[in-house]
Amino acid sequence: MAPPAGRIRPGRYLIIYALIVVVLYVLVFFTGGGKPTPKLGIDLQGGTRVTLSARTPDGSAPTKDSLNQARQIIEKRVNGMGVSGAEVLLDGNNIVITVPGEQGDQAKKLGQTAQLNFRQVLDSAQATAAPTPPPAGTTDDQSTQQIQQAKATRQDPALMTGTGDDIAAGATAQQALAAFTCSTQDPLSGNDDPNLPLMTCSQDGTTKYLLGPVFLKGTEIDSAVSSPPAQGKAGWTVDLTFKDAGRQTWADFTTKHYQAQTQTAFTLDTQVVSAPAIQSAIVDGNTQISGNFTQQQTKDLADILKYGSLPLSFTSSDATTVSATLGLASLKAGLIAGGIGLLLVFLYCLFYYRLLGVLTIISLALSGAVVYAVLVLLGRWIGFSLDLAGVAGFIIAIGVTADSFVVFFERLKDEIREGRTFRSAVPRGWQRARRTILASDAILFLASAVLYAIAVGDVQGFAFTLGMSTVLDLVVVFLVTHPLVALASRSKFLSNPKLTGLGGVQTLAAERRSARKAAAAGKEA
Numbered sequence: 001m002a003p004p005a006g007r008i009r010p011g012r013y014l015i016i017y018a019l020i021v022v023v024l025y026v027l028v029f030f031t032g033g034g035k036p037t038p039k040l041g042i043d044l045q046g047g048t049r050v051t052l053s054a055r056t057p058d059g060s061a062p063t064k065d066s067l068n069q070a071r072q073i074i075e076k077r078v079n080g081m082g083v084s085g086a087e088v089l090l091d092g093n094n095i096v097i098t099v100p101g102e103q104g105d106q107a108k109k110l111g112q113t114a115q116l117n118f119r120q121v122l123d124s125a126q127a128t129a130a131p132t133p134p135p136a137g138t139t140d141d142q143s144t145q146q147i148q149q150a151k152a153t154r155q156d157p158a159l160m161t162g163t164g165d166d167i168a169a170g171a172t173a174q175q176a177l178a179a180f181t182c183s184t185q186d187p188l189s190g191n192d193d194p195n196l197p198l199m200t201c202s203q204d205g206t207t208k209y210l211l212g213p214v215f216l217k218g219t220e221i222d223s224a225v226s227s228p229p230a231q232g233k234a235g236w237t238v239d240l241t242f243k244d245a246g247r248q249t250w251a252d253f254t255t256k257h258y259q260a261q262t263q264t265a266f267t268l269d270t271q272v273v274s275a276p277a278i279q280s281a282i283v284d285g286n287t288q289i290s291g292n293f294t295q296q297q298t299k300d301l302a303d304i305l306k307y308g309s310l311p312l313s314f315t316s317s318d319a320t321t322v323s324a325t326l327g328l329a330s331l332k333a334g335l336i337a338g339g340i341g342l343l344l345v346f347l348y349c350l351f352y353y354r355l356l357g358v359l360t361i362i363s364l365a366l367s368g369a370v371v372y373a374v375l376v377l378l379g380r381w382i383g384f385s386l387d388l389a390g391v392a393g394f395i396i397a398i399g400v401t402a403d404s405f406v407v408f409f410e411r412l413k414d415e416i417r418e419g420r421t422f423r424s425a426v427p428r429g430w431q432r433a434r435r436t437i438l439a440s441d442a443i444l445f446l447a448s449a450v451l452y453a454i455a456v457g458d459v460q461g462f463a464f465t466l467g468m469s470t471v472l473d474l475v476v477v478f479l480v481t482h483p484l485v486a487l488a489s490r491s492k493f494l495s496n497p498k499l500t501g502l503g504g505v506q507t508l509a510a511e512r513r514s515a516r517k518a519a520a521a522g523k524e525a
Contacts, residue, residue: 086098192270
């Protein structure tokens with residue numbers, strides 16, 4: 001027979017909760033390597049966060065599609081370089097890369113634009129001036145102005161004569177090249193016009209070049225591999241193979257120019273990586289970038305080229321490194337803050353609710369067990385990392401969960417004040433309290449969901465943990481707290497007013513009953 005409205009079978013609910021806990025911890029210990037530790041963010045375990053700011057040649061805002069494409073390419077680079085535990089997120093017009101542990105140096109290289117292009121060398125000269133440092137305090141407007149000025153002088157169509165395969169240096173080329181100086185920060189990096197000539201420098205700043213328009217783009221590269229020095233030669237090399245269309249273009253160009261041993265510049269973000277002379281026609285597409293490269297340099301270059309060119313130019317606006325020691329200190333501080341919060345809640349509940357306060361402590365402990373297991377599993381399944389903002393979300397959630405208990409317990413007191421016993425007050429109090437609890441948690445969850453949708457980074461992590469805790473709060477209140485209170489109300493020992501802390505309320509209820517009886521007797525008299 002079904003129980004009366006508002007009454008439950010407590011054992012059934014507690015068994016359901018126990019099964020949930022068992023399933024969660026079976027997954028924790030028997031999947032994903034069985035390591036029962038949550039994934040921590042860089043502010044807790046140490047690591048590096050790099051913020052890349054996107055820029056366009058005309059200073060306009062980059063499109064959402066181009067930002068998403070850039071994020072995906074950088075994510076591929078992360079995976080290809082073996083950087084474990086890294087995250088790549090969009091934050092407005094910025095891309096934020098977070099790398100935990102000791103792999104920060106690799107993270108700082110992930111945003112290289114790597115726009116590789118092939119241009120014919122029209123003229124070259126030794127760079128007589130040392131590279132000049134970039135101007136301090138450059139604003140976005142100044143940066144856009146510098147790009148436009150650089151284009152006007154370094155990509156002037158008058159620097160070149162002829163069209164197609166019959167191009168040569170223009171009449172003013174030598175004079176312009178002589179006046180040109182190299183800089184450590186090139187405003188045209190990733191923003192040069194591929195259809196115009198280009199004055200630029202080698203990566204080491206020792207040679208200046210006048211180059212023709214781009215005749216082959218790096219997107220036609222099929223693969224790039226770092227290779228050790230050949231016998232009798234110095235320096236590592238990068239071996240390239242082209243896609244079908246690129247292979248044919250390269251074959252046509254080398255066939256036409258190999259007899260004159262024309263130099264061809266491989267430009268990476270406008271800088272000349274290598275400018276070898278064409279020694280023979282290369283019809284199979286297998287090409288080699290050579291120079292005085294170290295093994296690491298060729299590996300970095302091959303990795304960057306292999307995972308594609310970015311559709312935008314980026315500057316590293318911020319790079320923050322958090323040491324492992326500082327991360328552990330932050331974790332300790334977060335745990336201490338959470339412990340203090342729990343202790344205060346425990347003391348308040350024990351002082352004010354006594355036995356009901358003990359049930360609150362048990363409920364919070366069981367809630368913590370579920371939260372911990374869910375954190376471990378989310379770290380494995382969706383890569384969720386717990387950071388300080390997430391810890392703050394959990395600390396706030398302690399108050400949210402305790403608030404649900406307070407709503408229920410205060411509703412019990414209201415029922416007892418009206419003259420009901422502890423046992424009869426539980427089902428009626430629960431029926432009324434659960435509507436308030438559901439409404440309160442629904443509003444908080446909706447606020448967390450909206451915050452998660454519109455926020456990024458740390459704020460998003462805070463919203464996620466707060467929303468998750470809100471859902472788990474309902475699970476605990478419905479499957480643990482209410483059944484435990486129902487069990488206590490059915491026990492003669494546990495329902496003792498001295499234990500429950502409801503003695504004062506019951507005394508008040510008795511006084512009200514006596515007053516009502518006295519009033520009724522007076523009227524009859």
